[in-house]
Amino acid sequence: MRPLRPILSRLALASAVALALPAAVHAQSLSELYQAARAYDATYLAARAQAESAEYQVAQTRALNRPVAALNASATGSDYHPDRVERGTYNTAKASIDASMPIFNRANSVAIEQAERSLASSQAAFEAAEQDLIVRVAQAYFDVLAAQDALGTTRASKTAITEQLASAKRNFEVGTATITDTREAQARYDLVLAEEIAAENLLRTRRTALDTLVGRLGTDPKPLAAPVVLPEPKPSDPEQLIRSAEGNHPAIRRAQVAYDIAHLEIDRARAGHLPTLDLVASAERQRVGGSSVAIASSSGSTNAYTMGVQFKLPLYTGNATQNRVRETLLLEESARNDLESARRNVALNARTALFAVQSGIAQVKAYEAAEASSKLSLDATQLGYRVGVRVNLDVLNAQTQLYATQRDLARARYDVLVNTLKLRQAVGELGATDVESVNALLAR
Secondary structure (H helix, E strand, O other), rough: OOOHHHHHHHHHHHHHHHHHHOOOOOOOOHHHHHHHHHHHOOHHHHHHHHHHHHHHHHHHHHHHHHOOEEEEEEEEEEOOOOOOOOEEEEEEEEEEEEEEEEOOOOHHHHHHHHHHHHHHHEEEEEEHHHHHHHHHHHHHHHHHHHHHHHHHHHHHHHHHHHHHHHHHHHHHHOOOOHHHHHHHHHHHHHHHHHHHHHHHHHHOOOOOHHHHHHHHOOOOOOOOOOOOOOOOOOOOOHHHHHHHHHOHHHHHHHHHHHHOOOOOOOHHHHHOOOOEEEEEEEEEEEEEEEEOOOOEEEEEEEEEEEEEEEEEEOOOOOOOHHHHHHHHHHHHHHHHHHHHHHHHHHHHHHHHEEEEEHHHHHHHHHHHHHHHHHHHHHHHHHHHHHHHOOOOOHHHHHHHHHHHHHHHHHHHHHHHHHHHHHHHHOOOOOHHHHHHHHHOOOOO
């Protein structure tokens, strides 16, 4: 049994450690982290609450054309004694219900129409916030993957340089190489150590940013499936993209609503010259009581009911209405220019996003060719080093070039995917289906 004790002790220790460690976190897809961000991101939740509150703002404004009623009550009492002989009290209690309903009020009608238009603006703002969330999650997601790839290529380069350093030391010891090869390899090794530290810190930073965005700890994004098939932009014609953006982009829709509201504000200001007509009604009950030495106690109550119409016509407002109309005309011109500016910015962003995707796809193809060439170059350089026609520095440079190309290739692929989402955002059509399209490119 003695030989078994160390084994059993190690098994018990391993079991205790396994129980103490948390369960392994599985890798998350882009879709999964996006859904987590929708339930956690404060910016998105604030935009959603703002959009939901707009419906209640419209309901408040619609009440302007509905009847209103109020209960009023009062009670007064007085004690009088005009001379030393006579003394008396006098009490009054009154309660009334007053109601009114607009029959004609142009300003209220315009205000209701403006509020209904503003509801569309709030919905467009919420759509923009949701599209922005998709882009932010995708950017943070692929930033983590890019940082992982950068760390991986740095460590692979470190391994290769370590082997090259050991080879240079062996060759120097047997006299087949100079000390220069060893010092060059040592310098490159020291440099890659610094690069590894920086890559590790970048990965921690990027992972923390993703954790903060989705409200989880220890996120582990799924990598891209191999081989990677990048989507082509559709449509590829900038003018067709712009035409689509003009009818779908939330920024243009919000600017259009702002212009419509500014135009209605002119009618609302001009309504200051128009009369208003209200239906009014009132039901009142009043009770009076009093007593004095000279007069016997007396009390009584009266009821009064009234109904009619109330007409108001502004005659003079100190030129406030005229100046308000002039102000709204200028504000309408400002809103019209804002709308035109929004259209131009959307067109510019759509073209820029399309060019970024097209350039990125071409860049990926160029990096893929460069990777294949760098591999052949490294193989040839290593062979030349072994036969004595190349020096150690040539091998180090070839290795550095290969790993840098692989790192840049991975980064370019991620940029294409993020820019594809940004292109859909620039057109105003980015949605959950686009997240699923990118999600389909990830490893299972």
